[in-house]
Amino acid sequence: MKSDSDPIFRPGDRVRVRNAAPLGHVRTPFYIRGHAGVVERVCGAFPNPEELAQQRDGLPAQPLYRVRFRQKDVWPGYRGSAEDVIEVEIYQHWLEV
Amino acid sequence: MIERSHHDMGGLEAGKVKRREHAYDDWQLRIDAMMMLLNGIGGGRKRMTVDELRKNIESLPPADYDKMGYYDRWVISLTQTMIQRGVITTDELARKLAEVENRKWGQSQISGQITQGD
Amino acid sequence: MKETGRYEPYSYFQLMEVSLRELLVEKGVMTEDAIAAAMAAMRARGPERGAAMVARAWLDPVYKSRMLANGSRAAGELGFEVPGLNLIVVENTPQAHNVIVCTLCSCYPRMLLGIPPEWYKSRPYRSRVVREPRKVLAEFGTRVAAKVQIRVHDSNADMRYMVLPMRPAGTNGWSEERLAATVTRDCLIGVAVPKLPKFPKSRKS
Numbered sequence: 001m002k003s004d005s006d007p008i009f010r011p012g013d014r015v016r017v018r019n020a021a022p023l024g025h026v027r028t029p030f031y032i033r034g035h036a037g038v039v040e041r042v043c044g045a046f047p048n049p050e051e052l053a054q055q056r057d058g059l060p061a062q063p064l065y066r067v068r069f070r071q072k073d074v075w076p077g078y079r080g081s082a083e084d085v086i087e088v089e090i091y092q093h094w095l096e097v
Numbered sequence: 098m099i100e101r102s103h104h105d106m107g108g109l110e111a112g113k114v115k116r117r118e119h120a121y122d123d124w125q126l127r128i129d130a131m132m133m134l135l136n137g138i139g140g141g142r143k144r145m146t147v148d149e150l151r152k153n154i155e156s157l158p159p160a161d162y163d164k165m166g167y168y169d170r171w172v173i174s175l176t177q178t179m180i181q182r183g184v185i186t187t188d189e190l191a192r193k194l195a196e197v198e199n200r201k202w203g204q205s206q207i208s209g210q211i212t213q214g215d
Numbered sequence: 216m217k218e219t220g221r222y223e224p225y226s227y228f229q230l231m232e233v234s235l236r237e238l239l240v241e242k243g244v245m246t247e248d249a250i251a252a253a254m255a256a257m258r259a260r261g262p263e264r265g266a267a268m269v270a271r272a273w274l275d276p277v278y279k280s281r282m283l284a285n286g287s288r289a290a291g292e293l294g295f296e297v298p299g300l301n302l303i304v305v306e307n308t309p310q311a312h313n314v315i316v317c318t319l320c321s322c323y324p325r326m327l328l329g330i331p332p333e334w335y336k337s338r339p340y341r342s343r344v345v346r347e348p349r350k351v352l353a354e355f356g357t358r359v360a361a362k363v364q365i366r367v368h369d370s371n372a373d374m375r376y377m378v379l380p381m382r383p384a385g386t387n388g389w390s391e392e393r394l395a396a397t398v399t400r401d402c403l404i405g406v407a408v409p410k411l412p413k414f415p416k417s418r419k420s
Contacts (some may be wrong), residue, residue, distance in 0.1 A: 005184055020178075021101070021397070023160075024152070025148060025151060025152040025155060026102075027319065027371055027372045028107075028371075029105055029107045029319060029369060029371055030100075030102070030105045030107070031107040031108035031318070031345065032102040033284075043301070043373065043374055044301070044313050044373075046372070046373045049151075049372070049373075052148035052149070052279075053148035053151065053152035054152075055149065055181070055182070056368070062141070064373055064374075066152045066303075066374070068288065069384055071365075071367075074224050075108065075346050078346075079349075080347070080348070080349055080365060081361060081362065081364055081365065083161040083364040084348070084364055084365045084366075084367075085298050085365075085367070086345055086366075086367045086368075087365065087366060087367070087369070088369045088371060089369070089370070089371050089372035089373065089374055090173045091372065094255075104320065105318070105319060105348075105419050106318060106321060106341050106342045107316075107318030107319075107337060107342065107345045107369065108318075108342065108345055109342040109344075110342065110348045111338050111339040111342040111343050113339060113354055114333060114337065114339045114340050114351060114353075114355070115337065115339070116334050117244050117333075117400050118332050118333060118334070118356070119333070121330065123254075124229050124233075126253065126257065127236060127250055128232055129253075129254075129257060130250045130253035130254045131235065131236060131239065131245070131252075131253075132248060132252055133253050133257075134226065134245050134249055134250065135239075135245075138253075138254075138298060139249070139252065139253045139256060139301065140249060141244075141245055141249065142244075144244070147339075151320055152317075154370050155322070163338075165228075166228075166335050167333070168228070169226075169228040172228050172231045172235065173228070173231065175235065176231055176234075177290050177405050179235065179239075183237070184235060184242070184244060184381065185235075185238050185239070185242070186316050189238055190234060190235075190238065190264065193237060193238050194231070194232040194234045197225070197230055197233050197234050197237070198225070198230060199394070199403060206362075209387070
């Protein structure tokens with residue numbers, strides 16, 4: 001039986017970070033929201049920090065991914081190598097295809 | 098701007114990195130130690146999560162966040178978390194703060210020397 | 216009685232630390248001994264732990280591959296207790312240079328590197344290294360060639376990161392200890408690379 005903690009994305013999948021600006025405690029940095037990248041690895045499943053911050057247990061554990069983005073895609077006018085990347089940890093509920 | 102929280106600063110413009118370092122004072126290291134113990138590391142019973150601590154730091158008024166040192170933010174946030182968790186009450190804190198401040202016999206946390214008044 | 220010591224009034228934050236600590240001790244939530252022990256444990260943890268892992272990896276390719284597969288387990292192999300640490304070790308190569316930041320706060324592999332330096336937690340570093348890493352690295356005196364890929368890692372959630380720097384040239388036959396001594400904390404964060412000491416060791420060695 002599939003569990004909520006099973007990852008739905010795999011390394012190599014192209015994903016986009018949701019563009020949202022909620023309240024409360026959030027671990028998805030503002031600068032990466034709305035951007036598209038590639039899943040570099042599945043880090044595992046962890047209790048949701050947004051819920052832990054509110055004294056709730058954050059279960060079921062949420063899959064966490066490392067997502068790789070090209071710097072030139074993230075920053076307008078990025079001055080650096082076209083190959084430069086930034087890798088950010090994103091929780092599954094912040095990712096869409 | 099409420100959309101981007103004040104602590105969420107990746108990509109913003111800022112000045113040069115100041116690399117000069119200094120040793121931490123004992124009172125600052127004690128804050129670090131209390132945080133670890135309250136988080137259940139080092140034999141303490143877990144009474145909070147680091148996420149609650151972070152939420153409280155993030156809730157500091159932006160001007161305060163910028164002016165306060167790292168451990169200043171931690172001690173305020175840690176104390177807030179203990180009130181939220183019911184480990185201490187606001188009234189207990191108020192009385193204790195007054196008691197400590199009014200001590201004629203006190204230990205200077207900076208110099209570590211006992212002072213004596215009349 | 217005369218004043219025998221120097222009195223400096225508490226800052227509001229020092230006042231808060233004393234008050235919080237005394238309340239917690241009075242309520243039996245913790246003891247002064249436990250606080251002192253936690254401080255001693257913290258002082259015993261420093262970047263020499265990460266440096267030891269790096270030196271071992273330089274000499275033992277099997278350990279290196281285990282370290283890249285599971286950093287926390289590799290730390291445990293060398294006897295370093297790292298409770299709660301989810302460590303990812305990222306490898307510098309001639310093609311890629313890694314640098315670590317936590318833009319949201321100050322997440323750092325404290326169990327292996329100790330307490331992070333002030334600059335790691337500062338606004339300039341947290342804001343700028345994600346967007347202009349080469350420029351920030353240059354401020355640390357580290358120049359990364361234009362053709363080398365820079366990989367910035369934002370440890371914004373549950374993982375923590377350590378850089379495995381490249382072994383410096385001219386170290387053939389060096390002992391593990393001597394190799395570890397070239398690896399500073401800044402090398403493990405990625406703002407510096409290991410350098411050979413400028414001057415030869417003293418004649419006594």
